[in-house]
Amino acid sequence: MRQFMLTYGLPFDAAHLAAVDDRLEVLGQRLLDRGPLRDVLRRQGLHFLSITTVPGDPGRPAHLVVEISVDDSEQQATRILTERLGAEMALILDAAGLPREELHDLLRRHRIRSGAGLFDVPGLDFCGTPGMSVARIRDEHALTRRLRDIMDAGDMPGPTPLARLRALRDRVFGDDLPAGLHAMRQVEPVAPLPAASGMKDGLASVILAAAWSFLWPVLLPLGALVLLAGWLAARAGGAALGFATLVAAAVVALLALGGLLAWLYALLRRMERANTADDSLPDPAVLEQVAAHENRALQNHLAGISVMQAGWFRRLTLRLAFRVIGLMAAKHFRPGFLGEIGTIHFARWVLLPGTDRLLFFSNFGGSWESYLEDFITKASNGLTGVWSNTAGFPATENLFQKGATDADRFKRWARRQQRPTRFWYSAYPRLTTARIRANAAIRHGLLTAATEDEAAAWFSLLGSSARAAGSIETGEVQSIFYGGLKRQPAGASLVLSLPEGIAAARAWLRALEPRITYGEELPRGTVHQLGLTHEGLRKLGLPPATLQDFPLAFRQGMAHPTRARILSDTGDDGPADWLWGADPRPDAVLNLYAEDAAALEAAIAEALALGGRLLHRLTMAPPTAPDGGPMREPFGFVDGVSQPVVRGTRRWMRDADAIHAVEPGEFLFGYPDNRGGRALSPRLPAAADPAALLALHDQRHSDGLLLPSFAPGGAGGDRDFGRNGSFLVVRQLEQDVAGFEDFMTRAAGELDGRAGVPPGLTPGQRACWIGAKMVGRWQDGTSLIRHPTEPGQGWPDAPQAEKDKKKRVPMDNDFLLGAEDPTGQRCPFGAHIRRTNPRDSFAPGSREQLAITNRHRILRRGRGFEAAGSGDPAARNPGLYFMCLNLDIERQFEFIQQSWAMAPQFHGLENEVDAVLSRGGRSARLTVPTPEGPLTIRRFADFVRLRGGGYFFMPGRRSLRWLAQDP
Known part of the structure; x- marks a missing residue:
């Protein structure tokens, strides 16, 4: 059409x-x-x-x-x-x-036949619903209303979204379908629209291309003169002279062309500086008439009449602006969008022939104020390029810069140009472009949706709005992704071997799966969270090709010699000495969280009764201190202070900042990551998913962030097994608390009076200072960056009266290590938190460096454990049950461990590893920069011992349901 x-x-x-x-x-x-x-x-x-x-x-x-x-x-x-x-x-x-x-x-x-050529009447047309006839728009809206009526009646049988959609499809396209809607079954689906790159992306190259297209009246005669000069010289003096003359003439022509362009640019800048912005108020009488004709429907009409600046040059630059916008629309904008503006139905610019009046007419959705705000924030370059050629427009630079970004002046200018819209007809005054697109997607999805994911997306279109392409499908993600489950303080981890045989393994999962908790809203009862190893997925019948799609690190597992070497899991930290994780290899980890110990024990008994073999059991400590304060790991330091903030979560709305902000695709399959890409997710052949439980592997969206594409042939496309899943890293770390405290006491005595150690500290305070330098934070959680001389909440062994004088200081985490402490005199380069999250440390103040660091972030979800709950009858030490979520084990967890924490030459250091995770030996040292010179703390013991671990995949809801089906 x-x-x-x-x-x-x-x-x-x-x-x-x-x-x-x-x-x-x-x-x-x-x-x-x-x-x-x-x-x-x-x-x-x-x-x-x-x-x-x-x-x-x-x-x-x-x-x-x-x-x-x-x-x-x-x-x-x-x-x-x-x-x-x-x-x-x-x-x-x-x-x-x-x-x-x-x-x-x-x-x-x-x-008026307008265009952007040199001899056209300057103008530009724009359509926001390309290819959609009036009849189609009306019919699709009628279909949507009919669907809503059926849904309002509650007559949608079926246990799943796809089953309900199929029943709805049969009913809608039955014999009682109103006349005119039967033909909609034959409408060709709308092709998925490409994502927009915006007006700013590629603007410079498009301007050059547009300008070049206007130079042909100059290039043709110049080229002819160059050829003529070469021909005449060749006739007079031979081929050699002709060639030399041709080259010389070409150089002169290029210089002349460059001079012409420089002169034109200088002329533009001079005219821009001479143009004075008109700050006068609109005529109140006209403005009142304009306002009287607005907001009579969900759409509005704008008629703007501006006056061109005098002279031929401004008509040339107006054509250039139209050509640039046309090229951008063809190459960079989504169909139906002007830049990122998607509210315009039809609009046009045109220079009224024989006059200096530049007309702008727009049929748009929403209010005038929202429309102008869209122009200012989403398409200011294009607007400025056009209207910078008119009198009184806000000051511009280089034709496309500034201008419309001067918001108040631009709005006042726009109001002064308006004429009342006295006669205006709209065929569908109650429909916005967003609704029209949604109706089209509803019709398209009704005909073509073939998977559970598409069916769920289709039903969302009949709600308030479609789910954005990058927003998290909250109810599909296991709940540990959203936080540490503090509402359930009692916790246990069961490491399991699944029953042998696919049928038995799936029967076990089928009984367990309804207990798994998903989403950000947690129940009051017990929470079950499940991770599966590569071997566990194999036992559950995941096809070999899909298993091969998983990354190598996951397929090998943490106990593999290659992974152990990367992680520095050697000596008594090696897999041979683990309590669990190496021999036999586990198939699953089931974490249980409950409100109290009794509820936890009941949940454990129920879980073990489902079958499988228990390889290891660990009882986790509560995530908060007995007094309700934050969790402290066994060495006494507040834990969990610094965490990434994932876009789209509740915490994002509360705590988002540039330092810790990350995209969901850094932790979940199926979403954009910090670089705008999407990790390659394990795929499943369509034949293995006849019930269409899983999403399509290459799920596209029809306009980038608004509507699902419902691509035809979806039923035959590969399925996305990984979507909404993440990798869980588990490491049981036993901590020698007595050895750590003895070392602190000994080191405090050895450093007494040494240059660089703060004077006047008691032995206990000096030990506290040493621990803070090792960790990078004080034990109360406050940072060395903001509190370099003492803890933010006072010394632990200070008199109570002195501590009472200090206000309670919250734990701080919004600092930049490089910008605020470039020499490491507050937080040493080898300190634990600086190694595991350097922030901008390698390039102080660099946002690019911060972005690089954030590509290696992990979501920590661990808890402490007491010796009695460690699963080792002979255990004497408590520890940390370290757990973290990441999507790329090698780029995130293993990189932190190998390239930062255990790297002997991290940040220019020499033969020095993480002081807290140190394995002892020659690299057990910490260099503390001070104004008096570097101070070295030596003779660390092996304070932390690895007792077990593994790499697990935590599937999304639909993937777990697929695994739980009858084989």
Whole structure:
């Protein structure tokens, strides 16, 4: 379906201007009354029609401007104006003093054919619903209303979204389908629209391409002169002289062309500096008339008339601006979007022939204020490029810069240009472009949705809005992703081996799966969270090709010699000495969280009764201290202070900042990551998912962030097994608390009086200072960056009266290590938190460095454990049950461990590893920079011992349900 946008400019004696306006006002009111006049325009393929008067300069004619958007053909516009609106147009011509019997000829003679070429009438047309006829827009809206009526009646049988959609499809396309909607079953689906790159992306190259297209009147004669010079020289002195002359002439021509361009640019800058912004207020009387004709529907019409700056040059730059916008629309904008603005139905710019009036007409959704804000924030470059050529526009630079970004001046200027919209017809005044697109997607999805994911997305279109492409499907993600489950303080971890045989393993999962908790809203009862190893997925019958899609690190597992070498899991930290995780390899980890110990024990008993073999059991400590304070790990330091903030979560709304902000695709399959890409997710053949439980592997969206594409043939496409899943890293870390405290006491004595150690500290305070330098934070959680000399909440062994004088200081985490402590004199380069999250440390103040660091972030979800709950009957030490979520084990967890924490030359250090995770030996040292020179703390013991671990995949809800099906 092709649409046509036509504009007519009929000159008339300006003395009749008031009479024409009065006649348009009367006819416009007849349209608003929804009487016969509106009826005659329906079902004519007419989208929008407006008739506006344009005043002329003194002594010059006014103009009657008709802008019309129709389907089918250009002749349809003429038929509507001369036949359907013949009587009304005759009244308008009478008021204008124009002969009514010549309407057809008047329209033909005064049709404005605009374009962006050198010899075109400068102008640009825009359509926000390309390829969509009036009939289709109306029919799809009627279909949507019918679907809503059925849903409101609650008559949608079926246990799953896809089953309900199929039942709804059968009913809608049954014999009782209203006339006109049967044909919708044959409508070709709309092709998925590419994501927009915006006006700013590629603007410079497009400007150059557009400018080049205007240079041909100069390039042709220059080229001819160059060739002529070479030919004449060749005739006079031979081929060698001709070639040399040709080269010399080409160089001269290029220099001349460069000089011309430089002169034109200088002329532009001079004119921009000479243009004075008009800050005068709009005429109150005109503004009142304009406002009186606005907001009568969900759409509005804008008629803007601005005055061009004088001279040929501004008409040239106006054409250049139109050419640039046209090229950007063709190469960078999504169809139907002007930059990122998606609220415009039809709009056009045109320079009224024979005048200096630049006209802008727009049929748009929403209020004038919201429309102008969209222009300012989403398409200011394009607007500025056009209107910078008009008088009184806010100051601009380089044709496309500034201007419309001067928001208040721009809005005042826009109001001054407006004319009241007295006569305006809209075929669908209660529909916005967003609703039209949604209705199209609803019809398309009703016909083609073939998977559970598509069915769920389709039902969302009938709600308040479609789910954005990058927003998290909250109810599909296991709840540990959203936080540490503090509402359930009692916790245990069961490491399991699954029953042998696919049928038995799936029966176990089928009994367990309904207990798994998903989403951000947690229940009051027990929470179950499940992770599966590569071997566990194999036992559950995941096809070999899908298993091979998982990354190598996960397939090998933490106990593999390659992974152990990367993680520095050697000596008594090696897999051979683990309590669990190496031999036998586990299949699953089931974490249970409950409100109290009794509920936890009941949940453990129920879980073990489902089958499988228990390989290891660990009881986790509560995530908070007995006094309700934050969790402290066994060495006494507040834990969990610094965490990434994931876009789209509740914490994002509360705590988002540039330092810790990350995209969901850093932790979950199926979403954009910090670089805008998406991790390659394990795929499953369509034949393995006949019930269509899983999402399509290459799920596209029809306009980037608004509507699902419902791509045809989806039922035969590969499925996305990984979507909404993440990798869980588990490490059971036993901590030698007595050894750590002995070391602190000994080191405090050895460093007494040493240069660089703060004077006047008691032995206990000095030990606290040493621990803070090792960790990078004080034990109360406050940072060394903001509190370099003592804890933010006072010394632990200070008199109570002294501590009471200090206000309770919250734990701080919004610092930049490089910008605030570039030499490491507050937080040493080798400190634990600086190694595991360097922030901008490698390039102080660099946002790019911060972005690089954030590509290696992990979501920590661990808890402490007591010796009695560690699963080792001979255990004497408590520890940390370290757990973290990440999507790329090698780039995130293993990179932190290998390239930062255990790297001997991290940040320029020499033979020095993480002081807290140190394995002892020659690299067990910490260099503390001080004003007096570096201070070295030596003779660390092996304070932390690895007792077990593994790499687990935590599937999303649909993937777990697929695994739990009967084989």
